[in-house]
Amino acid sequence: KMSSGAADLRQRRKQNCTESDKMAPEERNKENSKLGRSPKYMLIQRFAKLFFGCLAAVTSGMMYAVYLSTYHERKFWFSSRQELEREITFQGDSAIYYSFYKELLKAPSFERGVYELTHNNKTISLKTINAVQQMTLYPELIASVLYQASGSEEVIEPVYFYIGIVFGLQGIYVTALFVTSWVMSGTWLAGMLTVAWFIINRTDTTRIDYSIPSRENWALPYFACQVAALTGYLKRNLNCSAEKFCYLLVNASTYTFMMMWEYSHYLLFVQAVSLFLLDSFALAQTEKVHEVYRIYLFSLIVGYLLQFENSALLVSPLLSLVVALMLSKSLQMNMKKSTFVSRLLKIMYIYLVVTVAVTLNFLLKMFIPHKENEHLLKFIEVKLGLNTTKNFTMNWLLCQESLQAPSQDFFLRLTQSSLLPFYILVLIICLFSVTQVIFRRICGEPLKETVKLEDGRIGERPEIVYHVIHTILLGCLAMCLEGMKYLWTPYVCMLAAFGVCSPELWMTLFKWLRLKAVHPILLALILSMAVPTIIGFSLWKEFFPRIMTELTELQEFYDPDTVELMTWIKRQAPVAAVFAGSPQLMGVIKLCTGWTVSSLPLYNDDDLLKRNENIFQIYSKRSAEDIYKILTSYKANFLVIEDSICNEVGPVRGCRVKDLLDIANGHVVCEEGDNYAYSKYGRFCHEIKMNYSPYVNYFTRVYWNRSYFVYRINTVISFQS
Numbered sequence: 184k185m186s187s188g189a190a191d192l193r194q195r196r197k198q199n200c201t202e203s204d205k206m207a208p209e210e211r212n213k214e215n216s217k218l219g220r221s222p223k224y225m226l227i228q229r230f231a232k233l234f235f236g237c238l239a240a241v242t243s244g245m246m247y248a249v250y251l252s253t254y255h256e257r258k259f260w261f262s263s264r265q266e267l268e269r270e271i272t273f274q275g276d277s278a279i280y281y282s283f284y285k286e287l288l289k290a291p292s293f294e295r296g297v298y299e300l301t302h303n304n305k306t307i308s309l310k311t312i313n314a315v316q317q318m319t320l321y322p323e324l325i326a327s328v329l330y331q332a333s334g335s336e337e338v339i340e341p342v343y344f345y346i347g348i349v350f351g352l353q354g355i356y357v358t359a360l361f362v363t364s365w366v367m368s369g370t371w372l373a374g375m376l377t378v379a380w381f382i383i384n385r386t387d388t389t390r391i392d393y394s395i396p397s398r399e400n401w402a403l404p405y406f407a408c409q410v411a412a413l414t415g416y417l418k419r420n421l422n423c424s425a426e427k428f429c430y431l432l433v434n435a436s437t438y439t440f441m442m443m444w445e446y447s448h449y450l451l452f453v454q455a456v457s458l459f460l461l462d463s464f465a466l467a468q469t470e471k472v473h474e475v476y477r478i479y480l481f482s483l484i485v486g487y488l489l490q491f492e493n494s495a496l497l498v499s500p501l502l503s504l505v506v507a508l509m510l511s512k513s514l515q516m517n518m519k520k521s522t523f524v525s526r527l528l529k530i531m532y533i534y535l536v537v538t539v540a541v542t543l544n545f546l547l548k549m550f551i552p553h554k555e556n557e558h559l560l561k562f563i564e565v566k567l568g569l570n571t572t573k574n575f576t577m578n579w580l581l582c583q584e585s586l587q588a589p590s591q592d593f594f595l596r597l598t599q600s601s602l603l604p605f606y607i608l609v610l611i612i613c614l615f616s617v618t619q620v621i622f623r624r625i626c627g628e629p630l631k632e633t634v635k636l637e638d639g640r641i642g643e644r645p646e647i648v649y650h651v652i653h654t655i656l657l658g659c660l661a662m663c664l665e666g667m668k669y670l671w672t673p674y675v676c677m678l679a680a681f682g683v684c685s686p687e688l689w690m691t692l693f694k695w696l697r698l699k700a701v702h703p704i705l706l707a708l709i710l711s712m713a714v715p716t717i718i719g720f721s722l723w724k725e726f727f728p729r730i731m732t733e734l735t736e737l738q739e740f741y742d743p744d745t746v747e748l749m750t751w752i753k754r755q756a757p758v759a760a761v762f763a764g765s766p767q768l769m770g771v772i773k774l775c776t777g778w779t780v781s782s783l784p785l786y787n788d789d790d791l792l793k794r795n796e797n798i799f800q801i802y803s804k805r806s807a808e809d810i811y812k813i814l815t816s817y818k819a820n821f822l823v824i825e826d827s828i829c830n831e832v833g834p835v836r837g838c839r840v841k842d843l844l845d846i847a848n849g850h851v852v853c854e855e856g857d858n859y860a861y862s863k864y865g866r867f868c869h870e871i872k873m874n875y876s877p878y879v880n881y882f883t884r885v886y887w888n889r890s891y892f893v894y895r896i897n898t899v900i901s902f903q904s
Contacts, residue, residue: 609682616642
């Protein structure tokens with residue numbers, strides 16, 4: 184029965200596709216004859232509109248990529264720097280990603296380079312890792328293949344090729360947002376406004392300025408392409424060839440997105456929930472929504488196999504939800520429409536899907552061994568106030584700016600650029616319209632096959648409803664975690680631009696207001712052109728001079744102390760030496776020198792998190808003997824102490840590294856709102872600089888400058904005072 188039902192669905196879909204292809208030209212010819220226009224004239228007009236729209240979209244993306252490249256050059260003086268000075272601009276996890284790209288290019292062959300990455304024992308001491316799986320290095324694999332296969336070795340330096348690809352992807356990101364807004368509104372003026380808001384609010388739309396190799400900078404452009412294709416795919420009365428193109432693009436971009444970012448399945452889960460709600464209220468074609476579910480399932484399976492059997496994908500909420508939807512589909516297919524029993528079964532269907540998804544996810548986590556992202560669940564518990572902890576790692580994560588609630592400055596910036604007020608206006612109108620449509624559906628009223636401008640029913644368009652639900656869900660996450668704003672704000676730009684440029688949205692508003700003095704259709708068409716034009720001119724006048732100033736003024740970025748440290752390591756340290764210090768500094772040391780380190784700034788592995796916590800003890804109030812035992816357990820030969828961490832004066836007193844260590848080690852007691860510190864030992868990073876026993880027995884200072892102190896860890900300990 185299921186197979187015959189699926190076959191009937193496909194057959195009906197083919198029939199509808201061919202019928203729409205046949206009917207569309209006839210309807211257009213009737214409209215053209217009424218207006219006194221020939222089909223040839225209309226064809227030329229449509230082609231011109233499409234051509235100039237595509238030209239504007241591609242130009243916007245290219246100009247944004249050039250803008251990023253120019254800004255990066257002005258900020259870091261990249262072209263005038265030596266290789267070491269350029270590499271120091273990659274900080275934290277960005278340094279690690281780029282270091283593996285360098286290793287791939289240095290390998291005698293691509294196959295050998297991949298093997299060394301999948302069996303890597305030269306990065307972290309006493310630990311062999313599959314770096315491709317653990318750090319999602321597929322972007323670096325692709326970049327290295329392109330660099331060598333294109334013969335770019337003699338044309339461009341590896342670092343320029345690498346950042347050039349990332350900047351190019353950001354151009355594709357902007358182009359995809361342009362196209363999405365254009366498809367929704369019907370005018371490429373909305374795309375131009377989307378791009379303008381995106382660039383003006385760049386501080387809140389992207390992290391490309393200070394973290395070029397980060398995974399989201401590689402992945403989010405593909406997600407934007409997927410959203411653009413999905414927007415077109417959900418539209419009604421779409422011709423067959425356009426529907427197939429959108430379907431294939433959704434398929435390809437979903438899979439690529441999942442391969443580029445380890446957390447991609449969480450974002451796809453949010454999207455799947457949006458589609459589930461869209462389908463549950465019968466606001467979209469069910470067969471289209473379930474085709475997208477199959478794409479999710481295919482991408483998860485292929486991703487699991489190609490990501491070295493990544494168990495995180497098997498226990499992901501996305502897989503549980505998709506399987507639950509597939510199992511519950513037969514119930515939905517057998518429901519009769521426009522009956523009380525049907526509406527009752529619809530509620531049961533939603534309950535069934537949620538129950539099956541939660542149960543299935545619980546069972547999968549029980550039977551499938553996994554360690555991925557366990558710390559994420561613990562973090563959520565503490566974040567929501569369901570648990571308290573003195574654990575250093577949890578408290579350190581809670582203190583990160585990206586994991587705190589957004590500040591007032593964030594909302595102020597969005598308001599100053601006029602983005603937030605227009606987004607709220609568009610969201611309210613769309614929400615009320617969607618609520619009306621849902622109420623009509625509950626009452627048994629069918630959806631219109633074609634929604635005309637004079638109807639004023641923007642909430643009946645499935646692609647609009649999807650974006651409303653999607654931005655609300657992403658907005659809820661952004662209100663909890665500031666780092667989520669980089670996922671939410673780009674789609675705020677897109678939805679706000681679509682709304683102010685859409686005659687249907689203004690017509691929906693006028694339908695409620697029941698305007699009689701002015702013809703509502705004429706006023707809607709005028710406002711859809713006038714409002715974005717006024718916004719565009721005001722943005723140009725206020726923000727264009729600021730953007731040009733950013734590109735013209737030279738900024739100074741130079742860190743001589745770090746350059747001196749890396750130079751000393753490369754010249755003086757033994758090749759087999761292992762360095763210990765803060766994870767962020769270890770990432771830079773690994774990139775600039777290639778030496779083995781004891782920890783890395785990665786937070787998706789429990790063992791690495793524990794290592795980071797142990798090595799951070801060099802900034803705690805522990806004895807020299809304790810620190811010596813910790814460092815030698817990881818076979819470290821050199822210790823690097825950063826003065827900026829040891830003497831840190833943070834804006835939030837309880838979030839400094841040394842404060843968090845004191846709390847975790849029980850060296851701080853809180854009584855009646857006051858903190859009392861006690862320990863038998865002084866702070867290690869201070870005491871070791873004094874050069875007295877027992878510290879000199881375990882450690883010998885071999886190098887120092889204004890920011891860093893390097894100590895050799897003695898293999899033979901002298902206890903002479």
